[in-house]
Amino acid sequence: MYIDTHSHLSEFSSDGRQSAAELLAAAAKKRLAGICTTDHFEYGVFYHPGREEVFSLDEYFKLLLPLRRQQAHGRPRLLIGIELGYMPAQCERYALLAKSFDFDSIIMSLHLFDGDDPYVDDSIYKVGKKAVYRRYLERLNEMITVCPDHDIVGHFDYVSRYAPYDDRKMYYRELPEAFDQFFKTLIEHHKALEINTGTVEKMMDLGYEGSDAWPDKDIMDAYYRLGGRLISLGSDAHFPDQVGRYFQETASWLKDLGFRHLTHYEKRQPVQTRLS
Ligand SMILES: [Zn+2]
Numbered sequence: 001m002y003i004d005t006h007s008h009l010s011e012f013s014s015d016g017r018q019s020a021a022e023l024l025a026a027a028a029k030k031r032l033a034g035i036c037t038t039d040h041f042e043y044g045v046f047y048h049p050g051r052e053e054v055f056s057l058d059e060y061f062k063l064l065l066p067l068r069r070q071q072a073h074g075r076p077r078l079l080i081g082i083e084l085g086y087m088p089a090q091c092e093r094y095a096l097l098a099k100s101f102d103f104d105s106i107i108m109s110l111h112l113f114d115g116d117d118p119y120v121d122d123s124i125y126k127v128g129k130k131a132v133y134r135r136y137l138e139r140l141n142e143m144i145t146v147c148p149d150h151d152i153v154g155h156f157d158y159v160s161r162y163a164p165y166d167d168r169k170m171y172y173r174e175l176p177e178a179f180d181q182f183f184k185t186l187i188e189h190h191k192a193l194e195i196n197t198g199t200v201e202k203m204m205d206l207g208y209e210g211s212d213a214w215p216d217k218d219i220m221d222a223y224y225r226l227g228g229r230l231i232s233l234g235s236d237a238h239f240p241d242q243v244g245r246y247f248q249e250t251a252s253w254l255k256d257l258g259f260r261h262l263t264h265y266e267k268r269q270p271v272q273t274r275l276s
């Protein structure tokens with residue numbers, strides 16, 4: 001029984017395509033123990049002209065608190081989180097927001113780095129795979145200490161989803177120092193590493209087969225070797241049929257790598273469940 005730690009709603013994320021009721025129904029269908037909403041919240045970011053990527057947190061909690069209460073003793077449980085977009089200048093505002101609302105879980109993600117968007121801005125890839133991926137890992141490393149008010153680092157492999165290289169997958173052997181540094185910081189600050197099954201599905205769509213669609217084994221071995229044990233499992237579902245995608249397969253893959261627990265957060269505290 002899994003808890004999906006990463007999902008988006010149509011009411012609050014501009015790219016979300018499911019209501020809270022649809023999300024809960026999808027989680028029930030997948031027999032999840034719980035699901036956490038983590039809508040996009042990024043101060044100063046405009047993916048669509050005139051719409052800052054933020055929403056009313058009062059409205060958010062007004063909608064979700066009764067559902068969290070209603071589901072507290074049933075299945076699937078509903079947890080309330082948020083996906084903050086790392087912006088160095090916004091950390092104080094993010095810290096205030098984290099304190100002011102009753103979140104279960106906070107993901108911090110790097111969607112833009114130094115103002116560039118890996119999703120739309122092709123020019124960032126011209127410097128070559130290693131240079132771009134190193135830059136991405138260095139920014140993630142910086143994010144953990146500069147903007148520490150979060151629980152989970154979202155999709156560390158996000159940059160590989162849209163990169164134009166023939167083999168766009170991230171490999172430990174290409175950037176061992178950058179991975180080690182990122183993991184040391186992550187572990188020292190007790191943040192969870194998210195395995196984002198949205199990236200897994202994307203890699204499958206690109207033709208990566210079998211376990212190649214999952215992150216490089218050497219990356220996971222390095223995380224484990226350095227002491228990393230906090231792993232969250234997030235589908236990054238924007239549509240109901242994406243909820244809990246590939247969780248069973250990912251759990252088996254993690255067990256083969258030696259991991260024994262998954263971690264989610266309730267009231268900002270880590271809760272571990274044994275991988276079955
Ligand atoms: Zn994201």
Ligand SMILES: [Zn+2]
Binds near residue numbers: 006007008083236
């Ligand atoms: Zn997301």
